[in-house]
Amino acid sequence: MKAIVVTELGGPEVLTYTEIEIPEYSSSQVLIRVVATSVNFADIKARYGQKGGKLPFIPGLDATGIIEKVGSDVTSLHVGQRVIAFPSTGSYAEYVVADENLTFAIPDQIDDRTAAACPIVSFTSYKLLADVAQLEKGETILIHAAAGGIGTTAIQMAKLLGAGKVIGTVGHERKAATAYEAGADHVICYTDVDFADQVNKVTNGAGANVILDSIAGSTSEKSLKCLAPYGRLVHFGNSSGEIGRFETKDLHASCRSVLGFSFGTTRKMRPELLLNTARNVFPYLADGSLQMKIGGSFTLEESSKAHEWVESRQSTGKVIVEVHSGR
Numbered sequence: 001m002k003a004i005v006v007t008e009l010g011g012p013e014v015l016t017y018t019e020i021e022i023p024e025y026s027s028s029q030v031l032i033r034v035v036a037t038s039v040n041f042a043d044i045k046a047r048y049g050q051k052g053g054k055l056p057f058i059p060g061l062d063a064t065g066i067i068e069k070v071g072s073d074v075t076s077l078h079v080g081q082r083v084i085a086f087p088s089t090g091s092y093a094e095y096v097v098a099d100e101n102l103t104f105a106i107p108d109q110i111d112d113r114t115a116a117a118c119p120i121v122s123f124t125s126y127k128l129l130a131d132v133a134q135l136e137k138g139e140t141i142l143i144h145a146a147a148g149g150i151g152t153t154a155i156q157m158a159k160l161l162g163a164g165k166v167i168g169t170v171g172h173e174r175k176a177a178t179a180y181e182a183g184a185d186h187v188i189c190y191t192d193v194d195f196a197d198q199v200n201k202v203t204n205g206a207g208a209n210v211i212l213d214s215i216a217g218s219t220s221e222k223s224l225k226c227l228a229p230y231g232r233l234v235h236f237g238n239s240s241g242e243i244g245r246f247e248t249k250d251l252h253a254s255c256r257s258v259l260g261f262s263f264g265t266t267r268k269m270r271p272e273l274l275l276n277t278a279r280n281v282f283p284y285l286a287d288g289s290l291q292m293k294i295g296g297s298f299t300l301e302e303s304s305k306a307h308e309w310v311e312s313r314q315s316t317g318k319v320i321v322e323v324h325s326g327r
Contacts, residue, residue, distance in 0.1 A: 003093035004303045007056040009049040012304040012311065015059070015092075023089050025097045027071040032083060032098060034065040036116030037091040038149070039306050039319040041239060042264070047307070058090025059303075061264075062119035064112060065096070065324070067103075074100045082106045084119045086267050086274075092303055094323055101271050104278040109286040117149070117292035117318040122281045123274060124236070124263045125154040128212055129161055130280070131273075132261045133232045137162030139209035142199055142226065143184075144168075144219060145239065147175035149318035152182040152293040154212055159183050160284055163210075167202065169195050171313065178316040182293060196225035207231060217242025229254045236261045293317030 001022050004015050025031045043059040045051050067081045077083065083105055085098035106115050129135045141158045145151045146168025158166050167186045168179040176187040188198045199208055207228035213220050214237030221244050227233055235244075235258065246258055266273060284290035295317035298306040302321075309315050 001094040002300060003058050003090075004060075004300065005056050005058055006047055009047065009055070012047075012307040014047060015304040015307060017301045017303070020093075022095045023097045025069060025071055027073040028100055029071050029088070029097050030067050030074060030077055030083075030085075030100065030103055031069040032063060032065040032085055032087070032096050032103070033068050034063045034091065034094055034096055034323040035112050036065075036320050036322045037063045038117055038120060039303075039310050039321060040120050040149075041237070041310065043092075044307060044311055058093055060087075060091030060093070060321075062086055063091040063096050063098070064106070064115040064119070068095070071100075076100060077103060077105065082108075082112075082115070084115050086119065092300065092321060094300070099271070102267065102274070104275070104282075107282055107286045110282070113294060113297075113320065114285060114292045116320045116322075117294050118153075118281075118285060120263060121149040121153040121292075121318060122157070122285065122290065123277050124150055124261075125157040126277050126281050127263065127266070127273075128154065128234050128236060128261055129157055129210070131277075132259050133210040133212075133234050135161050135163060135210055138164040140165040140167065140203055140206070140228070142167045142169070142208035142211040142223070144190075144211070144213050144215050144223075146170055146179035146182070146184055146187060147316045149293070149295075150212075150214065152178060152317050153290070155179065155182040155184050156290050157284075158210075160289060165203070167199055167208065175316055178293065178295075190219075194222075196222050199226035203228075210234065212236070214238075215240045216244050218244065220244030221246070224250050224256075227254075227256055230256065232257045232259055234259045234261060236263075295319055297322060299323075 085103040087096035168184040216238035
């Protein structure tokens with residue numbers, strides 16, 4: 001089969017399009033013919049060696065495709081079924097293997113491109129808002145990196161879960177339109193103004209009840225300046241590469257919380273939690289109330305170009321890599 005293999009660490013040019021063996025599957029796994037996969041920032045970090053993986057490896061965290069074979073112990077899935085999966089092998093490939101409990105049947109109403117764009121961003125957005133932050137109806141939400149894949153999805157998810165006001169931050173004014181299109185009520189360009197001051201201004205000094213932070217560093221620290229009493233700052237990434245620091249005095253008297261979440265850790269240590277997430281997310285995708293914002297589409301052979309586009313920080317929404325034709 002054709003796949004993208006990383007044999008040395010570095011820039012997008014190390015993504016090599018080559019021929020390798022189709023992976024073998026165990027009794028509790030399924031073999032999936034990949035229709036498409038998505039590009040995640042974690043793929044870029046892995047390519048630079050920042051995720052601790054061993055060379056050589058195939059990048060990619062999720063896949064959309066059709067089941068070709070099932071292991072003898074698999075009971076909930078069957079050959080020919082359209083699925084999304086979080087495979088045990090990288091997803092930039094024509095075939096992947098995934099555990100049964102990390103493979104989810106796709107409703108017929110969800111098309112292949114939507115399915116390819118949705119796994120990480122829709123599952124993560126739901127977990128962050130519904131389970132970690134425990135969003136309550138009417139609350140104000142601040143979402144950093146609001147024009148990205150998770151940002152545009154989390155804006156919509158917050159509204160679907162009953163948020164009263166959604167504020168987004170972006171790094172460039174040209175990205176504001178994308179966040180507004182996703183449903184944000186206010187968008188702040190943090191390179192032009194102090195975002196914390198602006199959040200306090202648009203909330204009449206009340207601040208945000210929930211803040212979703214994938215940037216870390218000074219952004220995390222400054223977020224406390226606009227986090228309301230009893231508010232929850234949910235930290236789930238560090239795209240800035242910086243380390244943020246908090247002081248205990250900023251938390252206990254105000255009854256505020258700083259919470260952490262990793263989709264990768266949940267996938268590895270608590271995969272059973274994702275079945276409930278899928279059951280809650282898929283209906284939103286099936287009826288169209290949750291729209292995947294696709295900012296770019298590339299072929300498997302063009303994976304290096306897909307990485308260049310995402311790494312340039314010019315991309316908005318989700319970038320996907322198409323592998324096989326679907327149904």
